[in-house]
Amino acid sequence: MPKFSKNSLEKLNHPRVHPKLKKLMLEAIKETPIDFTIIESVRCYEKQKMYMQKGVTKTMRSKHIPKSNKSGLCEAIDIAPYPINWGDIERFKKLSCHIKETAKNLSINIVWGGDWGWDYPHYELKGG
Numbered sequence: 778m779p780k781f782s783k784n785s786l787e788k789l790n791h792p793r794v795h796p797k798l799k800k801l802m803l804e805a806i807k808e809t810p811i812d813f814t815i816i817e818s819v820r821c822y823e824k825q826k827m828y829m830q831k832g833v834t835k836t837m838r839s840k841h842i843p844k845s846n847k848s849g850l851c852e853a854i855d856i857a858p859y860p861i862n863w864g865d866i867e868r869f870k871k872l873s874c875h876i877k878e879t880a881k882n883l884s885i886n887i888v889w890g891g892d893w894g895w896d897y898p899h900y901e902l903k904g905g
C-alpha cells in the first residue's frame with residue numbers, strides 16, 4: 778500500500794492546511810493506482826509574488842495562501858505522480874480521476890487545475 782514520505786506528510790500536516798484537503802489526501806493515498814507525492818501546500822505571499830514574476834502562476838489570490846481564504850486556511854494543494862515526470866500529462870490525468878473519485882466519495886467538492894488546461898498538479902476546495 779502506498780504511503781506518504783516524511784516530506785509529504787510534513788506539508789500535509791501543516792496546521793494551516795484545511796482539514797478537508799488533508800482528509801482527502803490521506804484517503805486518496807490508500808488505494809491509489811499511481812503513487813504520488815505532495816509538492817506544496819501552504820504558500821506565503823512573498824513566494825506567490827516570486828511565482829507570479831516567473832510566470833508559474835496567474836493570480837495573486839491563490840488558495841494556497843491562507844490569508845486569501847475566508848477560512849484563513851490553505852485550501853489548495855499541489856501533488857504529482859511519483860516518481861515525478863512533469864512531461865507525462867497522462868499520468869497526471871489518471872491521478873486526477875482517482876483524486877476526484879475519492880473526493881466524491883467523501884462529499885468534498887474540489888476543482889482540479891488540469892481542467893483549466895494547465896495547472897496539472899493543483900487541486901483546490903470549491904467555494905470555501
Ligand SMILES: [Zn+2]
Pocket residue numbers: 841853854855898899900
Ligand atoms: Zn497549486
